[in-house]
Amino acid sequence: MDTSVLAVRNLSKSYGRGTARFDALKGVSLQIQAGESLAIVGKSGSGKSTLMHLLALLDTPDGGVLLVKGTDASELSVKQVSRLRNEDFGFVFQQFFLTPNATVLENVVLPLKIAGVGARERKARGMAVLEKLELADKAKNKAINLSGGQKQRVVIARALVNNPTVIFADEPTGNLDTVTGRLVEDILFSLNKEHGITLVIVTHDVELAARCDRRMFIRDGREVQSLQNSENSP
Amino acid sequence: MNITDIIGTAIGTAIGNSLRSRLRTALTVIAVFIGAFTLTITSAIGTGISSYIDTQVAGFGAADVLSITITADDAAPTDDGPAPYDPDQAIAAGGFQGDGSEFATSVLTADDVDIIEGVEGILDVNPVLQVTPRYVEYDGNGKFELAVNASAALSTPDLAAGSPLQGAAESSGNQILLITSDLDSLGFETANAAVGETVMIGTADYLGEMHEVGATVAGVQNQSTLTGGGGALNQALTDELYEIQNTGKPGNTTEGAFLAMAHFDAASSEEEINTIQADLAAQGYTAVTVADQIGIIQTVISGIVGVLNAFAVIALIAAGFGIINTLLMSVQEWTREIGLMKAMGMGGGRIYTLFSIEAVFIGFLGSIIGALAAMGTGAIANNFLAGTVLADLEGLQVLRFAPLPMGAITLLVMLIAFLAGTLPARRASRQNPIDALRYE
Structure with missing residues (x-):
């Protein structure tokens, strides 16, 4: 058995049926080792987001095998999948998906709330992770009043609060200017280097992709190229 | 993590949700309020009149x-x-x-x-x-x-x-x-x-x-x-x-x-009384107990109160559709949050619970406010009626608010609210996280 956190073989996924049928993925195979950073690069409509959704167990594939730490995902119960997403996966989205009228702290502790962690512990862990991302002073602010970079840091804090093993980031810098985008990238990569959190980044930004250990290029639902970044590899 | 904490969190979240769009929640609560108010009033009239009859029957005293x-x-x-x-x-x-x-x-x-x-x-x-x-x-x-x-x-x-x-x-x-x-x-x-x-x-x-x-x-x-x-x-x-x-x-x-x-014999069972009555009837006498005589009046009054209650329940059912509507809008508005929570590992069951609690909370608010308003109105109406129209009927308190039927009404309203919340809650719990997150 391999040591990969996630492994897929010949994964396929299609949407719609009949003439409207669209094959988003046409047989992709991939292995993600613990602690590595992987960029899935492609244009919009290439299937890169679909691949990430399947890897993050947000969706089920039509064909192929998906192994999570060596276990076939199709054999996991709904509850187990939910717990996996809650405890082992963190999500960073381009559109942030913060609850605008809730405070920063409330947004950050949402995964803990879902996990059923008590109020006091929620607050302590939420504040700790906000501290780490230098957002402690914003804890009581409403999410809507933050700048884009601050919002994305809150999103990262939310992804981190449950100490995940893998963070999935979908265009994490897509809505940010170059400088703040760079800052957010630095945070993500330092988490990867210092805490060994596996990073799966979906992007069309080649510069961001270049900072990852490995780049996988995808087009029309197929892998077209895979590059190991020698200077970045550990 | 313990179960009360989970429930507490769920209730807190649900109440928070319903308070987020205050106007819409308030309007729905008003609809529920009208139904609960009417039902409380009609049932209080029923209780008041039956208890008046009971004291009058007690005036006849002899059950034997x-x-x-x-x-x-x-x-x-x-x-x-x-x-x-x-x-x-x-x-x-x-x-x-x-x-x-x-x-x-x-x-x-x-x-x-x-x-x-x-x-x-x-x-x-x-x-x-x-x-x-x-x-x-x-x-x-x-x-x-x-x-x-x-x-x-x-x-x-x-x-x-x-x-x-x-x-x-x-x-x-x-x-x-x-x-x-x-x-x-x-x-x-x-x-x-x-x-x-x-x-x-x-x-x-x-x-x-x-x-x-x-x-x-x-x-x-x-x-x-x-x-x-x-x-x-x-x-x-x-x-x-x-x-x-x-x-x-x-x-x-x-x-x-x-x-x-x-x-x-006062200790006679109903069956024994029936036997005595039948024996007397066989000899050409009509024998009725006080309960028989009062029973007829009470049947008529409970019939009338029943009809009034039915109207109140119709109002509540209408309010139930108000709840459905409110929650469907809420689900629509919340699509993205629901998707996010599902992505973060919240199970469909808990999302269902969340929306159900929100529905029950609306029902609870409406019924409590309705019951309190009915009690206030009842107190005023009782005073007014006792001094004017019903001055001749001493001891008659037209509206009587007994805890048991009031509690039953609150529970009934909450049950109707829960049933009304079923459809939106199901829709919310079945949402696909990806579709929800793509939703703009």
């Missing part, structure tokens, strides 16, 4: 009493001609004009009383004697007409002052129970002032000569709807008046009464 009459003959079909004359048929004694033949029922004679007494389960039988005193007077303050409740001796009066009449065995002399409305005219300041005083009762004998009899006021009764509102005389007074009434009466009339009161 049968009122017995001779079963009325079915009216002879007119094409058969008149029924043959029966010379043995008794004529009612007492102050009736004529020979009693204008009444549909025959009178009970001493023979009838013996027959009834012979029925198994009957302890004693007393014919109800009809006495018609002409007037009552206190301390020379003027003479007033006195209505007499003939069956009062067998009932437990609802007393404002004094004590009930004593039984025949206790030979306490002549006693009378007055009615609160009599006091003013007779010249008593208060009900308590009347107790123990002697009033003079005037009655005429068969030849029209007036006689006066003294009676001690044993107590004063509240005006009562069901007991007919007459003064009550004890057996000694009744007997004396009856004797005066029949003085000078021709000796060849058969004595009898329209009505007899029979006691049976």
